Amino acid sequence: MVNHKRGLVLAATAAVLTAVAVTGAGLRLSRSQAFFQDNPKELVDEVWQIIDRTYVDGTFNQLDWRAVRTKYLGKSYANKEEAYKAIREMLKSLGDPYTRFMDPEEFKNMQIDTSGELTGVGIQLTKDEETKELVVVSPIEDTPAFEAGILSKDVITKINGKTTQGMEVEDAVKLIRGQPGTSVNLTIRRTGKEVDYSLVRARIELHPVRARVEETPSGKIGYIRLTQFSAQAGEEMRDAIQEAEAAKVNGYILDLRSNPGGLLYASVEIARMWFDEGKIVSTVSRTGETEVQRANKRALTDKPLVILVDGGSASASEILSGALQDNKRAVLVGSKTFGKGLVQSVRGLGDGSGLAVTIAKYLTPSGRDINKHGIDPDVVLELSDEERKALQQEREKIGAFGDPQFDKAFEVLKQEIATSKDSNARVTNP
The missing domain is CATH 3.90.226.10 (2-enoyl-CoA Hydratase; Chain A, domain 1)
Known part of the structure; x- marks a missing residue:
């Protein structure tokens, strides 16, 4: 029953450390992947065009979006990794934590398979627009995070001892995810006090x-x-x-x-x-x-x-x-x-990466x-x-x-x- 029209899934959720069911045309187009491999600047432009057509705020949060295009298309990109970095910088300038880019691995990790299983610790995560801190929206019930006692509104200050100051949600997700059975240590600030939580990653079957x-x-x-x-x-x-x-x-x-x-x-x-x-x-x-x-x-x-x-x-x-x-x-x-x-659309891009846009x-x-x-x-x-x-x-x-x-x-x-x-x-x- 998920709406896959044009590769879009309308979602009303914050950034997730588990997954959202998404299919995008880019997941199957090997020719497109080869094209973007050879022309990474085209991927930057594709993302710019999607934002230009669909972003919820026509002023782009008081940002000169055309000037952003001139800036980033005026650069040369030796490979996709450089293009990915540029795209994240470009989206960051919008000041919208829910509009975000996912490289192919991150995008793949967002997908729920047909069995409804998730892999992770069970935290829904977002970035506070004012403090720029990583904040827990909610732990999912019966997951490692929930059982450890992590609460809504907790601030994650460190991941495996690494400070999260200035860290993007996508980077935090990469550090927190991992193979089932392995551990990750989160330092949580709550009511002015910091506490360390050691969580064992797991596969989670969800019955909502x-x-x-x-x-x-x-x-x-x-x-x-x-x-x-x-x-x-x-x-x-x-x-x-x-x-x-x-x-x-x-x-x-x-x-x-x-x-x-x-x-x-x-x-x-x-x-x-x-x-x-x-x-x-x-x-x-x-x-x-x-x-x-x-x-x-x-x-x-x-x-x-x-x-x-x-x-x-x-x-x-x-x-x-x-x-x-x-x-x-x-x-x-x-x-x-x-x-x-806010409502986001999530779509696959031509090289297998993905984009969530507040529409x-x-x-x-x-x-x-x-x-x-x-x-x-x-x-x-x-x-x-x-x-x-x-x-x-x-x-x-x-x-x-x-x-x-x-x-x-x-x-x-x-x-x-x-x-x-x-x-x-x-x-x-x-």
Whole structure:
């Protein structure tokens, strides 16, 4: 179901230390590879042209983009490596950490194979636009990083003892990746203190949805935890909702905490499962063209819904939670989300390398631009670092009674269920 039209995959995710499913025409064109090997300057121009045609900001973040072309095409490049360096410099001048170049090895490492396996430590990583530091968006659940206790918003200051000051995301990815079973040491700064984490790289099989039906004093409720918006997320979410409906649950808790995002279409597909009518998201390109995604009258349930979010809920998580909040379909509980309101396209280039380009921003149904700000929950409950650490050390408590945010979500859901029953009673007994 991934959209491979023209070799593009629309994604709403930060830079990833695992992978995004991508196919590009350049992956199969040996003639093109030979051409770019002999003409590395053409690759520089190809990247410039793509940015020129598709970048979200027509002012290129107040940069004279034509002058950039003159500068870099006025140079000679002896080989592809020199061209790669020039391309990275060129893109860096945009000041956009999400628009980035990947050499063939990096691009290949971004691909998820058909089994859905990832190789790495399970960190979603980005570069803070203001501090220029490498920041953890979120650790992926049940990965070495998650099990070690790395948290959203952690700053990576060293990799194997090498400072990350001035380091690009791609360079950090190269240092952190490696063969399964080998180790990498990350120095993490959190609340002013630095701690070393030794992580063993692993192969990780991802199942994005975990669900159960819980017996409570308010009757049965469905608990669904969504860890990322992968190609499998929609199908697994549909199965989870249908099973919960068959069990006659009274309401749902949807847990999007530490979900760093993923595929844009997956967030739209899942939103349609929860409400029948209304906007889901609109994407706005630099020309002002707006593509609006709407519900399609195919909701699977209208039962009360509470969504758990936190600072690790990013991108596609924010699209889904923003849509449900704006349409008054759900109550959001937890802490403010990450704040990534940009959409990238990822494509293969002629020599087997790849390019991620920010092509649009997205707005919630009410027109909110949440980039850098995030989404404020309806009911705020912050966890301390100690509470978050404790939950990671005792993972069976995540999304269970004893998890403070889950407890609050259940309290809110209980009220929503009672209100819903009162409303239904008034309708049936006028």
